[in-house]
Amino acid sequence: MRPDTPLPWINYLGSEEFFGIVSNTAAGYSFFRDARLRRLTRYRYNNAPLDLGGRYLYVRDDETGDYWSPSSQPTRGALDEYRCRHGLGYTVIGSQRDRIEVETLYLVPLGQTLELWRTRVVNQRPEPARLSLFGAVEFCLWDAADDATNFQRNLSVGEVEIEDGVVFHTSEYRERRNHFAYFACSGPVVGFDTQREAFLGPYRGWDRPVAVEEGRCRGSVAHGWAPCGVQHVRVELDPCESREVVFLLGYAENPPEAKFDPPGSGRVDKRRVRPVLERYLEPRSAEIALDELRTRWGELLAALQVRTPSVHADRMVNVWNQYQCMVTFNLSRSASLFESGVGRGMGFRDSNQDLLGFVHLVPERARARILDLAATQLPSGGAYHQYQPLTKRGNDAIGSGFNDDPLWLILAVAAYAKETGDLSILQEPVPYDGRPGTETPLYEHLRRALGYTLDRLGPHGLPLIGRADWNDCLNLNCFSETPGESFQTAANREGGAAESIFIGGLFALAARELAGIARRLGDPEQAELAEAAGRRIADAVRRHGWDGEWFRRAYDYDGAPVGAAENEEGRIYVEPQGMCVLGGIGLDDGLAARALASVRTHLATPHGIVLLQPAYSRYRVELGEISSYPPGYKENGGVFCHTNPWIMIAESLLGDGDAAFDYYLRINPSAREDLSDVHRCEPYVYAQMIAGKDAPTHGEAKNSWLTGAAAWNLVAVTQWILGIRPDFDGLRVDPCLPAEWDGFAAERRFRGALYRILVRKPPGARARASCLLVDGERVEGTLVPPAPAGSTVDVVAELVPVESELPAGTGEQPVPLPG
Ligand code: BGC
Ligand code: NOJ
Secondary structure (H helix, E strand, O other), X not given: OOOOOOOOOEEEEOOOOEEEEEEOOOEOOEEEOOXXXXXXXXXXXXXXXXXXXXXXXXXXXXXXXXXXXXXXXXXXXXXXXXXXXXXXXXXXXXXXXOOEEEEEEEEOOOOOOEEEEEEEEEEOOOOOEEEEEEEEEEEEEEOHHHHOOOHHXXXXXXXXEEEOOEEEEOOOOOOOOOEXXXXXXXXXXXXXXXXXXXXXXXXXXXXXXXXXXXXOOOOOOOEOOOEEEEEEEEEEEOOOOEEEEEEEEEEEEOOHHHOEOOOOOOOEOOOOOHHHHHHHHOOHHHHHHHHHHHHHHHHHHOOEEXXXXXXXXXXXXXXXXXXXXXXXXXXXXXXXXXXXXXXXXXXXXXXXXXXXHOOOOOHHHHHHHHHHHHOOEOOOOOEEEEEOOOOOOEEEEEEEOEOOHHHHHHHHHHHHHHHHOOOHHHHOEEEEOOEEEEEEEXXXXXXXXXXXXXXXXXXXXXXXXXXXXXXXXXOOOOOOOOOOOOOOOOOOOOOOOOEEXXXXXXXXXXXXXXXXXXXXXXXXHHXXXXXXXXXXXXXXXXXXXXXXXXXXXXXXOOOOEEOOOOOOOOOEEHHHHHHHHHXXXXXXXXXXXXXXXXXXXXXXXXXXXXXXXXXXXXXXOOOHHHHHOOOOOOOOOOEEOOOHHHHHHHHHHOOOHHHHHHHHHHHOXXXXXXXXXXXXXXXXXXXXXXXXXXXXXXXXXXXEOOOOHHHHHHHHHHHHHOOEEEEOOEEEEOOOOOOOOOEEEEEEEEOOEEEEEEEEOOOOOOEEOOEEEEOOEEEEOOEEOOOOOOOEEEEEEEOEEOOOOOOEOEOOOOOXXXX
16 A cells, blocks of 8 residues: 555544544644544645645654654655555554564543544564654644734733643633643653644654654643654563554533633633543553444444445445445535635535435434524525534625525425434424424424415426525626626626526425325325325426426526527536436326436546536636536536436336446546546545536536535435335335345434345346335235334335336436546
8 A cells, every 4th residue: 555545545443522633644634523623733725745744653763763654654754554544433553673563542532522542563674673753743823814914913812731741722721711732641741842843853754753863752841833742752662562652632622611621710711621630541442442433333333234236336335335425414515625614604405305314324413403404494494504603693794695505405304204203393492593482393494485486486387596596606687797706695686587407306306205204294284285286396397497408407697598409509408307306296297207318418437527627718707606617527417426316216217227326436436446537536426516518627526525426325225226225104115226236234213213124136147126015914015114112123125127218318328437
């Protein structure tokens, strides 16, 4: 293995309150809950190399003075061996140089607000080794945005305390903060530094600290400038001897009224944190914490395990796709190597969709999230585009008036209700705009979400788009001519009536889900109202949204069609082809099949389905940001991985398992591993985008990790292709598999019971289930009724061949993956 992957390949530590980003060279930063406001360690963005620094570890041979970083960075000196293993919530990086083997385990113990690095040093030399180990972090002065810009203040406010060999970062603690960070080491510590320049030396960087070079810290105490934590340990090892050293980076809070010890002294009260330090500086704690993490993840992932003929499906479904769903649920779009952690809070639309891939893992957390999201909804039924995780208040900082936003809440609640059977959530009192006293049951929030669209219909009877819909960059009311102006917040031009066919499809889907909820709540009247509204919008889509061979995308400010054959560029978009079919539009009259055939003809590439064709070659003020991207990138014709699963699901709805699975594999990260020199991002998580066919770098992925692609791909493959789909009244088993498969096996935890599912299929044929054997009893149809919690249920589905009902055009020869 080599450390110079095409791009940094990262992992996340922590899944509750304390988070760290860790790359394959141990670079990255850590934060408590909010990546902007409670940043623990400093990170310099867009650096060269991209992931320079964050967790600094140096080994020094005290005989020769030779020193290196066992994770390659920051010194980037030669290593004789190197390996990195990213696991679920932990990372291990090991290397050897000059017969000194060093392996470091990085993790955040469950329930703790700290990360530990357990470093094991082994002397493989035939003679004794005298070594020094330096561990270091550079503290961020809490607000990462301010930290990176407001130097006239920040270079003077840095403070630390040093006690019993532990470095406490206490900037601003003297005034309005009651939290602090610390960096500790199991020792034996022979020296420390807390002022960056003292440790590095003038005109030096983290790659060549003078203190490491000379094998001696300065004992510096930071007053202003750049507080850091450095711990120096000496290790003497006989041949074959090994030693473990633990470094801890932690976050702690004290009650605001009792934060000093002694009271009024200005010194941090450390009484609460001392027992934590004691516990985790004990090297055995790391092993215990790792075991606990393994057990926890084992339990989580046991909710859904499959064994299929495809190693790529198994790998992603069983481990990495679910893991990525946890990360997107936790972090929305805040902190990755592509999201700075300073810009965005939790997206309303994003979080509602992230939940679709997460709800089976920890339903209680999904429930709490739904209530948080709904509490930011506006009385009109509309939504803020995002909210801040620390305050849970909505904010307009990245724009508002995205008219699709509220509808996603209905999808999230339906997914929760189907997964858990818990309808009580609909009766929960939830405020609007976070204002106490405005509470209504959640159910009413959903009705208002639907009403919000119905109150905003345009001349074709289609939903008005507002600032944008799912496609943030299709800004039909924006008309921005000012360089650098944000498309997300620029004042919109009044008076037009730009409409979205995508929202039409989404509305049809949401209306059906709300009707399903209403029926189970014993409110058939509301169910009929929702269904009637759904039919009405679906009719408008059929009448004004059908272009002849595919669904149009929108009508612009002046009423001209977007995504229509008559357009010079951007003639066909993927989103409405997927979402209209998900909304059930065109399933009974052949439009759906024709739309999907058009996707295959115009949008499918070996690297996935591009968002539109032809890409816009010049800026079009009436379309907005979408045309600001060079052709083939991002929304302008990139493979936007979030949208591909909609087409997979649509293909499944039409019964074409070959097409669905073919699309699935094209963007499956594991299936793309052999293309890593092209793909470049991590081969274990989805990226938001893969450059489209109009781009010179076709096939290159960007923006990995924090993307709705995680949740939707998991939904597409597990619920539609494998067909294991929670429904209001039980668990559906209705696979739509590739013809060549002979079946698969799965285990699914559902409402407290375990379902052991075996699907058998005649290989070479298209086949569907028409009945099931549930614990040996024949059940007509594909719905397994819920079993009592704690029970185990055996489900067998013998698929029976079906005559293809597919019109020519779909299900053609799959385009092979390149390479
Ligand atoms: C990106 C979108 C993103 C939007 C909002 C755009 O530049 O292309 O993917 O959703 O900004 O921040
Ligand atoms: C990324 C955003 O987070 C998401 O909300 C949006 O739907 C897509 N970009 C497409 O624009």
